[in-house]
Every structure is written in structure tokens, then in C-alpha cells.
Amino acid sequence: MAININNVSLKMSAGRIEQFPREPLPQIAFAGRSNVGKSSLINTLLNRKSLARVSASPGKTVTVNFYDIDRTFFLVDLPGYGYAKRAYDDKERWSSLTDGYFSKNPNRDCIRLVVQLVDIRVGPTKDDLMMLEYLSQTAMPFIVVATKCDKLSKTGVANAVQELCEICRPYAPEGEEVTVIPFSSVSREGKDRLFNEITKAIK
Numbered sequence: 001m002a003i004n005i006n007n008v009s010l011k012m013s014a015g016r017i018e019q020f021p022r023e024p025l026p027q028i029a030f031a032g033r034s035n036v037g038k039s040s041l042i043n044t045l046l047n048r049k050s051l052a053r054v055s056a057s058p059g060k061t062v063t064v065n066f067y068d069i070d071r072t073f074f075l076v077d078l079p080g081y082g083y084a085k086r087a088y089d090d091k092e093r094w095s096s097l098t099d100g101y102f103s104k105n106p107n108r109d110c111i112r113l114v115v116q117l118v119d120i121r122v123g124p125t126k127d128d129l130m131m132l133e134y135l136s137q138t139a140m141p142f143i144v145v146a147t148k149c150d151k152l153s154k155t156g157v158a159n160a161v162q163e164l165c166e167i168c169r170p171y172a173p174e175g176e177e178v179t180v181i182p183f184s185s186v187s188r189e190g191k192d193r194l195f196n197e198i199t200k201a202i203k
């Protein structure tokens, strides 16, 4: 079945769990620290300039944004974590919302894949590793996308991806490797590979 990626809309910008959509469509969730490039990646994936808001000042969005893709599945932009300057109340809201997405989501069973974003130049932060630990503990299927790969040379990218694979291996199911895709919203590298993974996951 061909998916028309031009048929996209923001279904819901949810600040509360009760606002999560009820339709039992497959969900692909994007997690990562603030400023890692989640919204840019979603725009790149959908050939849009500004469907998902790209923030010059990080940590502003504390909502879970559900994008309806051709009435076939949802792309879910989770609020970014690890933003030090965020007010205490916002941090609380962040964790209850994000935690709620995984534990109280009425369509939890519809989460087919979590795309964990890591800045290729920074590598996984403490918070990223906590997230991987959580995904691993809850047996959530996930892949890792290494963002902003336009900022490194070809060799730099290859080395960083290899290193990421090593770091992520302990979080993979026994005997499996974690898929790590280098990605750039500037050069669009990695877009087709990521789209393939998403297509496989929603089948």
C-alpha cells in the first residue's frame, strides 16, 4: 500500500494524556534531548519546511505532537528532555507527559517503533542512556538516529556510528544489534533508510 506523505496534518498537540488520539493507528515516536533535531527530522521526512516547529530557543514545547500521515499512522514528536533552563514545573510536566506516553497511552500497543535521536557530535548523554535503558526494560522496539551528520566528515560519521553501535549494544535484545542511522536535515542523508524502517514497523 502506497502512503501519500503529502496528506499530513497535525492531529493533536497534546499537553495532557487525555488529549492523546483514540484512533488505534500505528504510532512511530521520536525521542531525544531538546535541540537534537526531532522537529527538523520530521519536516525532512515529510518534505515540509515548517510543519513541525523548529525552535531557535530550545525546550519551549512541552506537548506531545501527533502528526496524522495519510490516515495510516501517527508520527509522534515527544517533548525534548535535558533542557537545563526549563522551569521546574515544566520539567515535572515533561516527565509526567513523556512517561504517560509510554505507560498511560490508551494506544500503548500501537507504538510500533521509538526512534531515539542522538546528536552525532555529542554522543549519548546521561539522559539518552536513561531513555535507552527504559526502552530496553519495557521491550519497546527502537532504533537510533544520529542527527546533524552534516557537521562531520565522512570518516567522522563512520567512526561515530560504529562507536554508537558499541554503546547501544547492551540495550538491544539478546543477540541483536541496534540499528543506527546517520541523518541530516540539511543534506537529507539517511531519509530513505529511516523511511524504510518506519514502513517496516507499521506493516
Ligand SMILES: Nc1nc2c(ncn2[C@@H]2O[C@H](COP(=O)(O)OP(=O)(O)OP(=O)(O)O)[C@@H](O)[C@H]2O)c(=O)[nH]1
Residues within 6 Å of the ligand: 032, 033, 034, 035, 036, 037, 038, 039, 040, 041, 053, 054, 055, 056, 057, 058, 059, 060, 061, 079, 080, 081, 147, 148, 149, 150, 151, 183, 184, 185, 186
Ligand atoms: N546542521 C544541522 N542543524 C540541524 C539539523 N537538524 C536540526 N538542526 C538545528 O538544530 C536546532 C534544533 O532543531 P529542532 O528540530 O528544533 O530540535 P528539537 O529536537 O525538535 O528541539 P525541541 O523541540 O526543543 O525538543 C535548530 O537550530 C535546527 O536548525 C541537522 O541535521 N543539521
Ligand SMILES: [Mg+2]
Residues within 6 Å of the ligand: 038, 039, 040, 053, 054, 055, 061, 077
Ligand atoms: Mg521540536
